[in-house]
Amino acid sequence: MVKENLEEVERRVAAACERAGRRREDVTLIAVSKTKPVSAVREVMDCGVADFGENKVQELCGKMEEIMEPLRWHLIGHLQRNKVKYVVDKVYLIHSVDSLRLAKEIQKEAEKCSVVCPVLIEINIGGEESKDGIPKEEAVSLIREIAGLSRVQVRGLMTIAPPVEEPEEARGYFKEMRKLFDAVRAEQIPGVEMKELSMGMTGDFEVAIEEGATMVRVGTAIFGNRQYAV
Numbered sequence: 001m002v003k004e005n006l007e008e009v010e011r012r013v014a015a016a017c018e019r020a021g022r023r024r025e026d027v028t029l030i031a032v033s034k035t036k037p038v039s040a041v042r043e044v045m046d047c048g049v050a051d052f053g054e055n056k057v058q059e060l061c062g063k064m065e066e067i068m069e070p071l072r073w074h075l076i077g078h079l080q081r082n083k084v085k086y087v088v089d090k091v092y093l094i095h096s097v098d099s100l101r102l103a104k105e106i107q108k109e110a111e112k113c114s115v116v117c118p119v120l121i122e123i124n125i126g127g128e129e130s131k132d133g134i135p136k137e138e139a140v141s142l143i144r145e146i147a148g149l150s151r152v153q154v155r156g157l158m159t160i161a162p163p164v165e166e167p168e169e170a171r172g173y174f175k176e177m178r179k180l181f182d183a184v185r186a187e188q189i190p191g192v193e194m195k196e197l198s199m200g201m202t203g204d205f206e207v208a209i210e211e212g213a214t215m216v217r218v219g220t221a222i223f224g225n226r227q228y229a230v
């Protein structure tokens with residue numbers, strides 16, 4: 001079933017790229033495997049997907065150790081400073097940097113293992129109180145500060161759009177993100193490489209692609225609904 005789901009998502013990704021006049025290879029599909037077993041990850045991996053997203057450090061490290069294939073693991077959830085050391089030299093990209101304190105911790109741990117850690121800056125585009133991420137007005141100044149850290153490389157922006165009834169309602173948020181992305185890029189901050197715009201999930205990934213997402217993070221549409229312990 002996961003295989004059929006993935007084929008359907010792939011078809012929708014390709015169609016959205018086509019509508020937007022974009023090339024399929026310019027959009028990375030990240031399969032979000034949180035709460036799902038390693039067997040499900042393998043199923044998707046066997047279909048040729050190499051990018052996987054997890055939102056918890058412990059679960060990410062557990063799966064990574066068990067699977068051992070050279071997959072690209074994306075940390076997409078909130079990262080606590082005391083857990084940076086477990087992921088800094090293992091993940092392909094951290095999507096959720098939203099403070100200088102966190103970036104400084106990444107710098108410190110990256111230094112210890114002699115790596116440079118690629119990150120995205122998380123933006124709270126809907127200005128929701130309950131959400132992680134910084135207000136868009138603070139993006140340029142935070143990125144300028146992080147650019148001074150030699151082992152933290154800013155590669156773009158990430159957002160989780162506010163929940164909406166219809167995917168179309170998310171379009172405005174994605175447009176704002178794209179504008180912000182272009183504005184940060186125009187600053188040409190030394191050491192910052194604005195390449196990735198991570199936005200779009202099961203409910204809204206097609207609209208996100210139409211508005212310029214270079215990475216979409218899709219869980220439910222691939223793996224089915226998640227069961228959380230109550």
Ligand SMILES: *Cc1c(COP(=O)(O)O)cnc(C)c1O
Binds near residue numbers: 032034077
């Ligand atoms: C869970 C999660 C996703 C995927 O959500 P779906 O709606 O299941 O596709 C994407 N991004 C983040 C940050 C998540 O935590």
